[in-house]
Amino acid sequence: xxxxxxxxxxxxxxxxxxxxxxxxxxxxxxxxxxxxxxxxxxxxxxxxxxxxxxxxxxxxxxxxxxxxxxxxxxxxxxxxxxxxxxxxxxxxxxxxxxxxxxxxxxxxxxxxxxxxxxxxxxxxxxxxxxxxxxxxxxxxxxxxxxxxxxxxxxxxxxxxxxxxxxxxxxxxxxxxxxxxxxxxxxxxxxxxxxxxxxxxxxxxxxxxxxxxxxxxxxxxxx
Numbered sequence: 001x002x003x004x005x006x007x008x009x010x011x012x013x014x015x016x017x018x019x020x021x022x023x024x025x026x027x028x029x030x031x032x033x034x035x036x037x038x039x040x041x042x043x044x045x046x047x048x049x050x051x052x053x054x055x056x057x058x059x060x061x062x063x064x065x066x067x068x069x070x071x072x073x074x075x076x077x078x079x080x081x082x083x084x085x086x087x088x089x090x091x092x093x094x095x096x097x098x099x100x101x102x103x104x105x106x107x108x109x110x111x112x113x114x115x116x117x118x119x120x121x122x123x124x125x126x127x128x129x130x131x132x133x134x135x136x137x138x139x140x141x142x143x144x145x146x147x148x149x150x151x152x153x154x155x156x157x158x159x160x161x162x163x164x165x166x167x168x169x170x171x172x173x174x175x176x177x178x179x180x181x182x183x184x185x186x187x188x189x190x191x192x193x194x195x196x197x198x199x200x201x202x203x204x205x206x207x208x209x210x211x212x213x214x215x216x217x218x219x220x221x222x
Contacts, residue, residue, distance in 0.1 A: 011035035012044075026055035033065060045069055046109045053113065058120035061113075063127065069110055070133055076103050077137060107137055125154040125169065132176075141184055148177040152200075160207060167208060171216035174204045 012035050022028045033048030046069065052060055076099075111134050117127055128151035135144035155170040181197035184190070204220050211217045 012039055012041070024055060026052045026060055029055065030060070030062065033062070037065060037068060042069060042072060042106050043109070046106065046113065050109075050113055053116060058116060058122055061117055061122070061127075063124070063130075066110065066113070066130055067126070070130055073103060073107055073110065074133065074137060077107075107134065110134060111138070125151045125173065128154060129173065129176075132180075136180075141180075141187075145177070145180055145184070148173065148180055152177055156207065162210070164211065164214070167211050167214075168216050171204070171208065171220055174200060175219060 012032075016032075018028050019025075019032060029048045029051040033045050033052065036044040036048055045065070049061065049065065049069075052062075114127060114131050114134055118131065128147050132144045132147035132151065135141075135147055151173045152170065155166060155173055160166050160170055178197040178201055181193040181200075185193040185197075201220060205217070208214075208217050208220065
């Protein structure tokens, strides 16, 4: 009832009590994770997501919820970077350092959750995309590009030529991969990644001949 009325804070308290009596119900923990996110409690959200995963034997995970958490952490990281750049290194406040540590800890937690999903064979294209964003946030360019490539491979298939929704996801993932290759090339000065981006775009355009007039095709072609 609290969830329906949007009283998230009251809902958190209700579910805190509920999980004491239904600790082994992944459904209760999933609802708990949703209201925890509504209140901005990322740590509690991730703890609840982890419980859902464990109780369902790695079968149940909410991709949309994980995406929202990742987006929040990315926004926090951007804010912290902007704040630190605005100050001299020697004058960085204790509060700023504390926020950075907390953000890093939360990022590690979602990284563990994503790794658990992947290791147990429950990975889907969206999870690969989240893994890529996680690795990018951690500064691991090699693992990021691998995750993006895995995402593209998952989306690639015989049905791609006949399903516009699947092609749209494939095109978006392909563009992300190519942009990342270009970012690596710009950072390192290497040309290898530019060649990989060019090869992938050519391959993607061949896969997309049935959608020549679509917006997604034009984005790939441009």
